[in-house]
Amino acid sequence: MRWLREQGLTLAFTVLLLGALAGQAVSGLAQVNEQAADAGLAMMSMAQYLTSSSFAVDVAENWQSEYLQFLLYIVLTVWLLQRGSPESKPLDSAGRESDEKQKVGQYAAPGAAAWAKVGGWRRSVYSHSLGVVMGVAFLGSWSAQFVAGRSAYNSEQIQDLQAPAGWLEYAKAPDFWNRTLQNWQSEFLAVASMVVFSIYLRERGSPESKPVGEPHGSTGIEG
Amino acid sequence: MVRGVACGTAVAVGHPAPTVPCVSTTLTSRYAVVALGVVLLSGCGAAGRSQQGAASAAALSFERSVADDPGKACRLLAPKTRQDLESDGPCPQSLREQDLPQAHAVRRTQVFGTDAMAELDGDTLFLALFPDGWRVTAAGCKPQATDRPYDCTVKGT
Structure with a gap:
């Protein structure tokens, strides 16, 4: 029971993810x-659909934009600030910060990860591991969108009695860029909204919000 | 409409290999699925190649049957395409009247999921996968200007 309470955030979002994927x-x-019925073609089973490029591209195009959003958010908030936003660091803390503040090397806390205590390449890798993993996840899912998107697009092309597109042709195709950019714009809107709304609005108890009574001008303070 | 697994390669049947081979997506499509982490492996390797072979065989069988056994050629048509032909009379007779170009060998077949395009030495066919195998959705197709559909003598409307 205690375990469930301590893992609640991950578990809740995993359940929501699976539910949404099923839907x-x-x-x-x-x-x-x-x-298919309209076009006089064969129906698909669920197993066929789950392994189809149609399903894959629809999943991947959303995943890539989410990982891009987090990648940019993680990296840009190192340097970019926003007065009054709990999403921003304090206005005097832009940049990578000192070892002392980042608690690495001799300043590492007793329970710190081993690679935070050592120096050299291992500390460098660990210092950027979150951004790197988000970046790899973004590139992986964007690549998946490209591969599956081309297959789905060519399936449609053939049904329309048109020649399939090659790799280079698809890289320039409106289908690829429209799928990509329509997802990017919504992610950027969500981040910008969160940064600005959280200056003036509050959600009592949420770590994503400032405490209810905190002034609008306070920066880098989370509830 | 969007259907099918990510698989598109070329295969030659009864004809030398194409001079410009189609790029295999076997590995890349698997990469896509792995990157996604949820989609089950599409089995695009051997299964994909076997579908290319089957689509090529259906295309060739159709071409050979048009002159020799139009009844068989009709059975290789997709239901909607056959229905369209039968609006002018019995399918075998209508098919013979279409004066389709003759073809004897497949130069290249590209398969994307349940859709395929077969380029033969004298004709281009479009096919779709049904529970009982590949069926011809359009035949006697000639390319038009870039980004325009092929002009097909036989097709479902």
Whole structure:
């Protein structure tokens, strides 16, 4: 029970992820089969749909933009500040900060990760591990979107009696960039909204908000 | 409409290998699935190649049957395409009247999920995968200007 309470955030979002994926699979299959019926083509089973490029590209295009959002947020907030926002560091803390403040090497806390206590490349790697993993996840899911997107696009091309697109052609295709940019813009909007809204608005008890009574001008203070 | 697994390669049947081979997506499609982390492996390798072979065989069988056994060629048509042909009379007779170009060998077949395009030495066919195998959705197709659909003598409307 205590374990459940301490892992609640991860567990809740994992359940929400699986529920949303299941819903996407059911509604996506229904849509694909509706179109197949209209075109006089064969229906798909759920297993076929889950391994199809259609499902893969729809999942990947959303994943890549989420990882890009977090990557940019993690990296840009090292240097970029926002007066009054709990999402920003204090206005005098821009940059990578001192070893003492970052608690590395001789300043590491007793329970710190081993690579935070040592110097050299291991500390460098660990110091950027969050950004690197987000970056790899972004590039991986964007690549997946590209590969699956081309296959799904070519499937449509063939149904429309048109020649399939090669790799280079698809890299320049509106389909690829429209899928990419329509997701990016929504992520950037969400981040900008969060940064600005959290200056003036509060959610009592949330670490993403300043304490309710905190002045609008206070920066880098979380509830 | 969007369907099918990420798999598109070329195969030659009864004809030398194409001079410009289609790039295999076997590894890259698997990479896509692994990167996603949720989608089950599409089995695009051997299964993909086998689908190319099957689509090529269906295309070739259709071309050979048009003159010799139009009844068989009709059975290789997708339901909607056959329905369209039958609006002018019995399928075998209508098919013969279309005066389709003759082809004897497959130069290249590209498969994307349940859709395929087969380029033969004298014709281009479009196919779709049904529970009982690949069926021809359009035949006697000639390329038009870039980004325009092929002009096909036989197709489902």
